[in-house]
Amino acid sequence: MSFRDVEKRYGMRLAxxxxxxxxxxxxxxxxxxxxxxxxxxxxxxxxxxxxxxxGKISFYAGATELSPDxxxxxxxxxxxxxxVYDELTAEENLVFFAKLLQLPNATERAxxxxxxxxxxxxxxDLVRIFSRxxxxxxxxxxxxxxxxxxxxxxxxxxxLDPEGQQWLGGTLASLxxxxxxxxxxxxGRNEAHASVTRAIRLxxxxxxxxxxxxxxxxxxxxxxxxxxxxxxx
Amino acid sequence: MxxxxxTATILAKELRTEFRSRELLGTTVVFVLIVxxxxxxxxxxxxxxxxxxxxxxxxxxxxxxxxxxLQPSFLREQxxxxxxxxxxxxxxxxxxxxGKMAANFLFLLLVELILLPVFAxxxxxxxxxxxxxxxxxxxxxxxxxxxxxxxxxxxxxxARLRELLLPLLLLPVLAPLLVGSAEATVLLLRDxxxxxxxWLVFLAAFDVVFLTAAWLFGAYLLEE
Numbered sequence: 001m002s003f004r005d006v007e008k009r010y011g012m013r014l015a016x017x018x019x020x021x022x023x024x025x026x027x028x029x030x031x032x033x034x035x036x037x038x039x040x041x042x043x044x045x046x047x048x049x050x051x052x053x054x055g056k057i058s059f060y061a062g063a064t065e066l067s068p069d070x071x072x073x074x075x076x077x078x079x080x081x082x083x084v085y086d087e088l089t090a091e092e093n094l095v096f097f098a099k100l101l102q103l104p105n106a107t108e109r110a111x112x113x114x115x116x117x118x119x120x121x122x123x124x125d126l127v128r129i130f131s132r133x134x135x136x137x138x139x140x141x142x143x144x145x146x147x148x149x150x151x152x153x154x155x156x157x158x159x160l161d162p163e164g165q166q167w168l169g170g171t172l173a174s175l176x177x178x179x180x181x182x183x184x185x186x187x188g189r190n191e192a193h194a195s196v197t198r199a200i201r202l203x204x205x206x207x208x209x210x211x212x213x214x215x216x217x218x219x220x221x222x223x224x225x226x227x228x229x230x231x232x233x
Numbered sequence: 234m235x236x237x238x239x240t241a242t243i244l245a246k247e248l249r250t251e252f253r254s255r256e257l258l259g260t261t262v263v264f265v266l267i268v269x270x271x272x273x274x275x276x277x278x279x280x281x282x283x284x285x286x287x288x289x290x291x292x293x294x295x296x297x298x299x300x301x302x303l304q305p306s307f308l309r310e311q312x313x314x315x316x317x318x319x320x321x322x323x324x325x326x327x328x329x330x331x332g333k334m335a336a337n338f339l340f341l342l343l344v345e346l347i348l349l350p351v352f353a354x355x356x357x358x359x360x361x362x363x364x365x366x367x368x369x370x371x372x373x374x375x376x377x378x379x380x381x382x383x384x385x386x387x388x389x390x391x392a393r394l395r396e397l398l399l400p401l402l403l404l405p406v407l408a409p410l411l412v413g414s415a416e417a418t419v420l421l422l423r424d425x426x427x428x429x430x431x432w433l434v435f436l437a438a439f440d441v442v443f444l445t446a447a448w449l450f451g452a453y454l455l456e457e
Contacts, residue, residue: 049317051456072323081314087250099242100322
């Protein structure tokens with residue numbers, strides 16, 4: 001994935017300024033920064049939910065640039081909202097999205113996807129009675145339905161209890177081990193950080209620090225966590 | 234994924250959600266019923282007056298019901314930002330609009346069919362001899378209301394004063410459709426009855442124009 005001089009403007013406000021970034025296959029990248037620093041906007045542009053006001057974002061499979069539709073079937077996204085319907089059951093939600101993703105045996109695929117997130121027993125329950133943590137697990141199951149090659153996560157640990165965060169860490173580790181590229185925005189310290197291979201810090205819509213694909217992201221993440229803890233105090 | 238398949242999948246989801254809660258259908262039926270009864274009591278029309286003014290009042294009630302019913306079709310997608318989930322899928326953006334248009338069309342047509350006998354009794358009109366022709370007018374008129382209304386519901390859902398904005402945008406645009414539907418119904422209910430080809434073609438043309446516009450600009454409507 002390649003961002004070339006990407007800028008995003010909402011009215012008079014610049015949400016992203018001059019973002020140039022190359023992400024290689026298999027990287028697990030943490031986007032760090034305060035609220036409003038541009039992390040969510042960057043993820044939305046990567047998911048093609050928003051268009052850059054200037055610049056270009058490209059996706060490649062090998063040397064071939066992918067079309068927008070080809071990108072969509074390769075990308076899974078966990079957003080700030082859960083992106084699932086409260087009035088449908090967990091299984092109905094996944095069957096619906098599996099059909100839109102043209103996955104074969106949608107019902108079977110949906111049932112299989114509920115197993116690893118620990119919701120198989122609640123498959124027939126309406127989402128509106130789920131706790132925040134259960135909704136977040138379902139959101140992750142929805143994002144991983146089509147076994148995406150690129151997973152975008154906007155603060156995926158939000159709403160998860162310590163056990164859920166541990167589960168998330170394990171899920172991200174197995175995704176990373178399977179060669180999936182991961183780009184996530186994250187806050188504070190949580191289990192999701194264990195798999196991170198690269199950290200990027202955003203401030204006011206611009207990249208201020210990048211540990212690089214071969215650098216050590218832990219220092220940058222530790223600095224960010226200390227800074228956030230200081231801010232919250 | 235083909236446009237038809239994606240539209241059918243979204244339509245099935247809309248029907249399942251609505252028939253599970255029945256919020257929209259229930260409130261809209263009660264709303265139109267209240268409007269028809271109020272009109273009937275206020276004007277207390279004779280049979281000849283009913284033939285002349287009844288269709289206009291009926292379509293006005295359906296139009297208000299449409300603006301009430303169409304509002305939630307995109308607001309429901311905002312609660313958990315599920316519109317983004319639909320936009321993440323590799324489908325034609327028009328299929329999102331088309332699925333919602335089809336669902337709104339079926340919901341509003343169902344409301345109309347439930348309330349048609351009530352209208353006939355309150356306004357003392359014999360609709361049975363011209364029932365099929367009347368249903369044809371209802372189908373064409375309702376398709377226009379729901380096509381246009383769904384598009385404007387998508388636009389107004391992102392605005393701050395959305396509850397006010399939808400009727401403000403929708404009602405002036407639907408004025409020609411209201412005139413056409415009411416005139417076609419007046420001619421059908423008068424003695425002797427007549428199914429006006431001119432008004433039917435007008436209604437069909439209205440539907441085709443707005444469906445085409447929605448198909449051409451649907452992708453832009455759903456963008457942030």
